[in-house]
Structures are given as structure tokens and as C-alpha cells.
Amino acid sequence: MAEKSAQLILGDKTLDLPILSGSVGPDVLDIAKLSAAGIFTYDPGFGSTASCESKITFIDGDNGILLHRGYPIEQLADHSDYMETCYLLLRGELPNAKQKEEFVSTVRAHTMVNEQLRQFFQGFRRDAHPMAVMCGVVGALSAFYHDSLSISDERHREIAAFRLLSKIPTLAAMCYKYSIGQPFMQPNNALSYSENFLHMMFATPCEPYKVSPVLAQAMDKIFILHADHEQNASTSTVRLAGSTGANPFACIAAGIAALWGPAHGGANEAVLRMLNEIGSVANVHKFVDRAKDKNDPFRLMGFGHRVYKNFDPRAKVMRQTCHDVLQELGINDPQLELAMKLEEIALSDPYFIEKKLYPNVDFYSGIILKAIGIPTTMFTVIFALARTVGWIAHWNEMISGSYRIGRPRQLYTGHTSRDYVAMDKR
């Protein structure tokens, strides 16, 4: 029984709606019983709707706070690493040394993919977008791992989680290698998660390749900053797909598809395309004016966020990392200069101030990824790689608790019932 409630007056009826309180964040009005009273709620884009109860990630958009299992993202980015953050998201607590070692070694043990899956790639055109290939090959995992598809079995769920976490970098790197016609590189399990990914991306069988520690560290930070983000579009997609009882590999493939869009994970790729289009600092004002023009569909990519209305804490860390990486690599990137000018102009423009549009995580990540040598089309694939752990954590939280199939209602504004009209009468 909720302690607080709200009254809704509907004609001559008064409904008592419970108000639920979380550990932190706004209270939530429980409207689950509303449909029995013959009324639905209407919230396109779900801006006011809590779709589930969760203990994984908390965001306070007004104050620029992002917590994973209670830990601020800035602290995780500074002191943790991606594997530890994965453990935290999946298991709820930071691991001790032994737990971490066991976790990392289990992830390492599953990095290879089935040889037949490697052949699966041959069916794709070489010029396909790597995200198109990712949707296909990750979905295909369910055809290879029948032994871990029983979602009601906790051990199966755990095996599937490890398989996904371990194989996603291998598959992502294979997407890249396939697109440039180079042989796939086998994982090297002597390397860390981030080093191994860079090795599979950039090593070739014909010459030695040494992973740069600076780049591996930057990669690891990008992975941490993208690991989870509460009930965003792709995570909600994973939960919705999972609520039907679909297997985890299929659910993650659904998440990858949802992430691909330029309003979501595709924004990092769109930022670089936009910077290319702007071309030089001299053109910045022109593009800012276009972004403000209601009759022009152009938006400043990498700006704005559904939830953050102050600043994106991930963007703050990413901005610093961006400067550090470019400085350490001695790269003088004119695109970074352009990005900084754009940021400066947009942040002082009344339109962006009024609408609380700040640079988001994707504004800077593209510049770092470019410095690492990652081609633009792979940016969203890397986001998907890093976000896989968040998707799994949310899917597992839902499946191991009580849930119903997700089935939103609608406000129908189409035709009312009418009789079929024969072809000769139309």
C-alpha cells in the first residue's frame, strides 16, 4: 500500500491513484489500474512515463547526475575500468580483487566466435553499413547457442550474458575487417578487453602490432561512459522485446537496431559528418542559424538530450579525455578546433540557452574515436559494443523479477467502423 496517493476526478467518479516513491528522484503516479476505469494515459515519447522499476542506473537530468548502482559516472571514469563497471552493472556491487579476476577471466574465455558465424559475414555486401551487419550477426548468435536460451534458467541467462559481453568486440571488429576486405583477426586473450578490441580492429596477420596504452585507455573510458543510460530508446527496446520471452541474443539485436538512429547512438557518426559539412570556423554561425530556423530540419548533432537539461556529465568527462588524448598523441585536429568554436557559439546563443541544449556525450566521442583511427561508420558500432552490458543488465533485471508483456495502448483517431466497398464502387 503506497503511503501517498493522488485523486483523479473523472466525471462523477473519483479514483485514488497510489504515488510510489523511489530511493531518489521524482515520485511516480501508479496508473496501472486506470484502464479498468475505461481511460488510458497519453504520453507520446514517454517523457512522463516510468516503464519499469529498476535499481541499475539513476539520472538527474536537471543537475547533470548519472549514477551506476549509486556510483557517480565521473568516479567510475576516473578510478574504475570497463570490466569492473560491467561487473558493477550486472551484479550490483563493485567486485573485490578475486571476484574481478574471475569475471575478467570468464569474459576472456568466450571471446572467439563459432567458425560458421565467421562464414555468415560472407552473405553481406562489403559496402554495407557495419551497423546493418551487427544487427544481423548479433541476432544470429541465437542460432548458434541453443544451450543457453532458456530465459527462466538463471545459469543460462548468465552464460548468455558472458557470451554477449565477450563476443561483441570480436563481432564489431569483424564488421570492420569485412568492410575493408582484410582477414579477421582472432582475439588475443593475453590482452585486456579494450586492448583486444583495438588488436582485432587494427592488427593484420602480416606484421606485428603493438596496442598503444594511451589509445587502449581512451577506448576503455569511452566504453565506461557508454555502458548504461537508464531507460533510453534502445534499452526500452531490449526490455520490450525481452518482455515477450524472446531470447537474449534477439533482444540485444533489437537494441542495436534502435541504437542505430541518428537521434540516439547514430549521433556520434552524425557529429563528424556535420563537422565535415561545416568545414571551417568561418561557417559556424551559418550552421548555428540553420539549427535555429524552424523551417530548416537541420539540427546541431551532439547537442540536446531528452533528460539532461543542465549538462551531460558524460560529455564533461569526454571533453577532458578528448583534449588529453589529442595532446598525448600530438594531434592538432582542425575538427577539434571547429568543434570547440561550435560549442562556444552554441553555448552563448539565447536559443540554445533557453532550450537547455548542451553538448552531449556524442559531441566529443567522435573526435576521440577519429584520433584513435576508428572510421566514422564504426562509431555507432562501438556505442553498441559498450552499451551491450547495460542492455543485458536491464534484460536480466526484468526477467529475474516480475514482468508482463509490454503492450502500450493508443489514442485512435482513424476511421470508425465502416462497410467494405467493392472494387467497382471505389
Ligand code: CMC
Ligand atoms: N539543434 C537544434 N535544435 C534542437 C536540437 C538540436 N540538436 N535538439 C533539440 N532542439 C530543439 C527542438 O527543435 C525543439 O524546439 P521547439 O521547442 O522550438 O520545437 C526543442 O529543442 C526540444 O527538442 P525535442 O526534439 O522536443 O527534444 P527531445 O527531448 O525530443 O530530443 C534529442 C532530444 C537528443 C533527440 C534532440 O536534442 C536531438 O535531436 N539532438 C541531436 C541528436 C543527438 O545529438 N543525439 C544524441 C543524444 S545523446 C546519446 C544518446 O543517449 O543516444
